[in-house]
Structure formats: structure tokens, C-alpha cells
Amino acid sequence: MRKFIINLFIISSLFSLVLLAVPYATIPPNMATGYDNGFNVFPLDSISVDILFVGPSTLSFGLHQETLLESGFDFFSFGLHAGTGPLYVLNETKRIGRDARITIMSPGYPWIFNPQEGDLVPKLLSHSRQTFPEVLSNYGLRNFILSKAWALAHHLRPWHSYYNPSKVRDGFRWSSDIISRRGVIRTQCKPTNQWKTTSGKNLERIEKRFADFEKAYDLESAIDFSFWRQHKDQYTHLLPTPMRASDLADQYVDVMDSLALELSLPLLLAPESCIFPDSLFCDRFHLNLEGSIIYSEMIAHAINDSPSVD
Amino acid sequence: MLFQSFEFLVFLTFVFGLYWFILKRHMQAQNLLILAASYFFYGWWDWRFLGLIVFSTLIDFVVGLKITAASNQQSKKAWLGLSLLVNLGLLGYFKYANFFIESWIDAWSYLGISSNVSSLNVILPVGISFYTFQTLSYSIDVYRGDIKPTRNLINFAAFVSFFPQLVAGPIERASKLLVQLENKRIFKYEEGVAGLRLILLGLFKKVVIADTCALHVNDIFANYADYSGPTLMLGAIYFGFQLYGDFSGYSDIAIGTAKLFGIQLMTNFKMPFFARDHGEFWRRWHISMGAWFRDYLYIPLGGSRGGKWMSIRNVMIIFLVSGLWHGANWTFIAWGAIQGALFLPLLLAGKNRRHTSDNIGEGRWLPTGREVLQMTTTFALGTIPRIFFRSDDIQDANSYIIGMFHDLKFPDMHRTPIPYIFALLLVDWFLLKKFKIESAFLRYLIYGFAALLILVHSTINPAPTFIYFEF
Numbered sequence: 001m002r003k004f005i006i007n008l009f010i011i012s013s014l015f016s017l018v019l020l021a022v023p024y025a026t027i028p029p030n031m032a033t034g035y036d037n038g039f040n041v042f043p044l045d046s047i048s049v050d051i052l053f054v055g056p057s058t059l060s061f062g063l064h065q066e067t068l069l070e071s072g073f074d075f076f077s078f079g080l081h082a083g084t085g086p087l088y089v090l091n092e093t094k095r096i097g098r099d100a101r102i103t104i105m106s107p108g109y110p111w112i113f114n115p116q117e118g119d120l121v122p123k124l125l126s127h128s129r130q131t132f133p134e135v136l137s138n139y140g141l142r143n144f145i146l147s148k149a150w151a152l153a154h155h156l157r158p159w160h161s162y163y164n165p166s167k168v169r170d171g172f173r174w175s176s177d178i179i180s181r182r183g184v185i186r187t188q189c190k191p192t193n194q195w196k197t198t199s200g201k202n203l204e205r206i207e208k209r210f211a212d213f214e215k216a217y218d219l220e221s222a223i224d225f226s227f228w229r230q231h232k233d234q235y236t237h238l239l240p241t242p243m244r245a246s247d248l249a250d251q252y253v254d255v256m257d258s259l260a261l262e263l264s265l266p267l268l269l270a271p272e273s274c275i276f277p278d279s280l281f282c283d284r285f286h287l288n289l290e291g292s293i294i295y296s297e298m299i300a301h302a303i304n305d306s307p308s309v310d
Numbered sequence: 311m312l313f314q315s316f317e318f319l320v321f322l323t324f325v326f327g328l329y330w331f332i333l334k335r336h337m338q339a340q341n342l343l344i345l346a347a348s349y350f351f352y353g354w355w356d357w358r359f360l361g362l363i364v365f366s367t368l369i370d371f372v373v374g375l376k377i378t379a380a381s382n383q384q385s386k387k388a389w390l391g392l393s394l395l396v397n398l399g400l401l402g403y404f405k406y407a408n409f410f411i412e413s414w415i416d417a418w419s420y421l422g423i424s425s426n427v428s429s430l431n432v433i434l435p436v437g438i439s440f441y442t443f444q445t446l447s448y449s450i451d452v453y454r455g456d457i458k459p460t461r462n463l464i465n466f467a468a469f470v471s472f473f474p475q476l477v478a479g480p481i482e483r484a485s486k487l488l489v490q491l492e493n494k495r496i497f498k499y500e501e502g503v504a505g506l507r508l509i510l511l512g513l514f515k516k517v518v519i520a521d522t523c524a525l526h527v528n529d530i531f532a533n534y535a536d537y538s539g540p541t542l543m544l545g546a547i548y549f550g551f552q553l554y555g556d557f558s559g560y561s562d563i564a565i566g567t568a569k570l571f572g573i574q575l576m577t578n579f580k581m582p583f584f585a586r587d588h589g590e591f592w593r594r595w596h597i598s599m600g601a602w603f604r605d606y607l608y609i610p611l612g613g614s615r616g617g618k619w620m621s622i623r624n625v626m627i628i629f630l631v632s633g634l635w636h637g638a639n640w641t642f643i644a645w646g647a648i649q650g651a652l653f654l655p656l657l658l659a660g661k662n663r664r665h666t667s668d669n670i671g672e673g674r675w676l677p678t679g680r681e682v683l684q685m686t687t688t689f690a691l692g693t694i695p696r697i698f699f700r701s702d703d704i705q706d707a708n709s710y711i712i713g714m715f716h717d718l719k720f721p722d723m724h725r726t727p728i729p730y731i732f733a734l735l736l737v738d739w740f741l742l743k744k745f746k747i748e749s750a751f752l753r754y755l756i757y758g759f760a761a762l763l764i765l766v767h768s769t770i771n772p773a774p775t776f777i778y779f780e781f
Contacts, residue, residue, distance in 0.1 A: 008506070
């Protein structure tokens, strides 16, 4: 027995050391610091809301909580990383969607670029869960200990920078694109980012993707958005994502219009009205605080004017 | 409490410490600890259902004593009847009441007649199929005179509720487990190490393999109408490995945990995907359930003694009942029927016992081409009933199978589990061949790597439970 206990102790200790060393060696510090900032993590099963927003991270950044709550509705924003793909997002939200009276789906343009990106899901979840264990819905003691270990690892390596500085956005957290949150906007999301992707070459590439999408667009590719099974008293609207004026806005307007027609779903906002000046964005896709307030005011008005609202 | 949870690690450490350090010299106190720990373990899910285990335990304890004390065969039969009535009654009510009521309503509505019967909202207690079978086998064994009844209620209750195998087996017999609980146990270093190894293997199978497959299986089965045929084929293959990793992983952890307490449980899986035909598969898959049905249903029904037709009838009964045992759904009955249909050709040809030994790839490191073909065929055929096992209803299963042969586009996604499956097959093959790594350093390096994989995957794969808990 003694030998067994001693050996077990030695092996466990060695393993614990390795365990501490692994995150030390692999976790970038700007992720580990995210732990201190706190998150709003909701147990999905317990959520029951009037309005459910479903879409990519443009929702996480684009919905301003106070502005929307002023409209008098309880809402929940399920803005996930666009790389998870629409199928995954819709599947994940099915449970909440059963109770929501109004579902507002925001088909992000990354989905339109590449609607079959669903296989990124395990990778993204893995990434988020390893980095921010607290985003797990069944958050437990083990995760707490692990997250502490990772935070420690960060403190031991503060000089290391994982991302190219030009791609780091202030206040951006990977997990915010993964987890569901109730319309929380980060005030520190400032338009300081210099990450430019709309160079001439990129514009050409994106233009081609739009063209490809429109060419291949048919009911089969639309099924991702349309399989939502609703009850009799439930309504669904399409919400155009905010678009930078400099970023192929016209093409996106066309795609949104044809999508709404194909799915026979009303658009909550006119796509044209969702084209914003670049100064309201903190990066290529996501609105900054000012932009999110404007966008959310438009949404709140539209909801109040919607025939689905009593 | 889940085996892969932090709570279980704390619980196991605490019980292990008490068992070997404080109560080492007091066998009865050790059994009392096992009983208390088992009830705590079970109550962690839902303490309300503890009453069912206690009730079932008391009934069979008394029945065992009464059968022995009974002066004539009729009284013995009556007492056995009571045990059957109570255990099967509990199982019937909690597991099948809704199924039969809903099937009744459906049958009438099919004929255009509305029925006034309404379905019940019955919650299925975790592991009820396992522990009722265990207590039932005790009463039957006492009735048959195979074992003597115990007069110690603590020992008996510990046998019924022994926490490592309480909720998902292996389904133990009193002649093996109860006997061990009634004798002094000694800690052996080799057994302790073997136990830890099995726990590690089980966690690897569950957390790394099964839960990785589950991520993809859930998506493919939930959206099968949207996927191409080959993706559906992949989904069906993944589910086979998910089921195997999940269930055999649980069994390995259970057996390993029991070893830490000086108790041996029966082997439940023997590398079933290396089976060369369906008969061999069932001698390697869920062995404790197969043995239970053989001893308490197949043989009493006449087994193979009444000629070919009697054998066929009995085999079909076994498979159908084992399907129903898995769950109250027509999909499980279809699963059983197809399993029976796959087994029958072997029975009719008298080849169902062709492969009864571990002689796969005998005398060589790799299986022969013929064996590979046999294994692949057995696996491929076994995939069909597994689709029924996984589907929500028969209609879904049929559509899924039809969908497998449509739109034959090679899948460009859902390929992540493939290397995991190869890893599992490799591990199983090494175990089958009893491959030993002589270098202790290399051995511990592998254990450490496996533990790391388990830890990392436990944060990736959000699979909260084991599949067989639902049965």
C-alpha cells in the first residue's frame, strides 16, 4: 500500500507540473488576461425570453444592452463566432428559440462567404474552452483551478505577444464570440484598430465571393436559415448585419433582399439603412460603442413598429 | 456523480483512504462504507430514487431467506414470483409505462378511434435496468440452489448498490461479487496499478474518443437531411465508436475502481470491433448482459435443446427483449430484431460458434486479409442496427439509411474523429495482442500523454453523461 501511495503521489505531482507547464507554454497572455474581466455566462436551459437574437459576433458587438432594454423587451443575444456556421448557431439556439416569441436572425456575411464552415466548431469550442474555462455552461471547480493555472502562466510570461499587434483589438475577447451573452457591449471597444483588410486585392476576392454566392444561391443553400421550426405564435425576422460603407455594401444589400424573398421572412431593417460610416466600426466587421447605440436604436424602433408586437 | 468529474476524484480519494487506512481491519465496516458511499454516489443524481434501490434490496434479501426456509417447491416459487413481480414491476412502471400507454393510444388512433388514456410523466431512475437485473439474478440463483442466501443485509445491500458498477454495469452475479464482499480483501500493489491503468484507459475511451465522436454524431444525426450520403455513413461509423468508447470506457473505469477496493468485476467488453462474425461480436460486446440473458432467459426457454426452430425462436426472443431492455422505444426493438436477423444465418448454418477464442491474427502481428475483410463486414453490418439505436424514431432511421446512398459526394467536413478512431483501434489491437512496453519510462510517458489528452478533451467536449445511464 505504501509503495502504491508513494508512486501515485510522485506521478500525480509530475503530471501536475506538466499540466502547469503546458498552458504556460501555449496560452497567449492577451487571452489569459481575459479571465480577470469577468463574463456573463448563462445556463442556456434556464433562459426564457421574448426576443432572441441569433447570429454571428456582429451581434455581440452590435447590440447595446441599455438601448434595447429601453424598448421594454427581455431579449437574449446569441452571437457566436461566425466560423461556427449558421447550422451550428441555429442548433445551439433551438432550445431557447422554442420559448422566444420573436426570433431575429442575423445572417452574417461571413456565413454567406462560406456557408459550409461548420467543421470549425470543435476547433473554436476547444480554443475558447481551453482559454476561458469559465465559458463552459457546467462551470465547475476543476475549470476554476485550470483557469487559475492559466492566469498564473500569463503572469509568468507577460512579455509574450501571441497576435500580431496590428490584429489585436482593444477589448476583444475570443470567448465573446463563442458564448452567449445578454447584449453586453464592451465600452473599451474603440475605433483604434488599424487592421485593414479592404485593400484592392481583398476587395477583389470578396467581390468574387459575393458573385459566387449569388450564382450558387438556391433553396439548398438557404435551408441553413429556414429549418427553424416555429410554433404558431412565434415570429422570425431577418436582421441585416451592420456593413461598412467602404466594404461592398451594395452587393450585401442585394444578397439580403434576395435572401428575405427566398425565405419569405420579413427584414427587420432595410439593408440600406445598415450601411454605416467606417468611423462607427472598431474593425472591419464589428461596431464600436457609438455604432452599437445607433444600430440598437434602429432595432428597438423596428421591433416596436413590427406587427409581431402586440 | 460522473466518473470523469472532479467530484468523483475527491469522492474516490476519500472513500479509498477510509477503506484502506481507517477500516482496513474491519471487513464489516468496510462493507458499510461501500454501502454508504454507494448510496451517496447514487443520491448525488437524485436522492429520491434511493428508496427504489433500498426497496428492491429489502425484497430480494427477504425473498432469498424465505426461499431457503420454504418447505415445499410451491412456496419457493411463490417467493420467487414476488421478487419477479416487484423487480419487473418497478422496471415496467418506471421504464415502460409511458411507452406502452403511448403505443396503445397510437394503435387506437391508427384505427381512427380516440383513446381516453393519457400518458404518465414518469422519470426514469438512472441505472434501474442494471440493478434490478442484479437483484433478480440473486433471487433466481437462490431458487435454483446455485448459491446460498446471505444473512447479512449490509453485505447484500453493498452487493446490489456497489457504486463502481451501480448505474451501468457490468451486471454482476452474487456468486462472484457477493462472495467477495463476504470475504476479507487484501490490497495488492499489482491490482492497484492495474486498476489505475483501467481507469485511465476508460477515461481515454470516454473523454477522448467517444466524446469527440459525439460532437460530430450529434450534428450529423440531428441534420441528416442536409448531409450527403458519405457524411451519413461517417456519422453511422462514428456512432459505433462513440457507443463503444462510451460504454466500454465506463466498464473499464468501473472494473478499475473496483480493483482499487480489492474487488474483481467481470470483463464486459473484449475488443468487439475485431469480431469476425456476428456471433463472435456478441461474445465480445456487453458480455455481462449477454450472459444474463443466456442464463436467465435463453436457457429457461429451452435454449438450443428443442431443435433448430426452437433455437431460432429463442434467439429472436433474446434479441428483442434485449432491445426492449435498452429503452422503451420502437427503435430499440427494431435494433434487437435486426441484431437477431444478423445472427440467424450463422445459427442456421451452424457457424455461430466458429470463433470462440482470442485467436485473431494468431501467431502474427497483424490480422490476415481474410480476417480484415470479416471484421469490416461484421462492423459494416452492425452499423445498420446502430442507426436505429441512435435515431429518435423508426422513420428517422429509415430516412437516414436511405440518405446514406444518395448524393455520393465525398465529405469535406466531419473528418476530425478519423484519427481518434484509428488510435482506439490501435490501443485495442495492442491489448488484444497483450503487447507489453518493457521500458517503464516510455510506459509512464504514454500514461502522462493519455492523461493530458483526457484533461484537454474534457474541456473541449461538453458531453455531460454516459449513454448507458439512460438504460
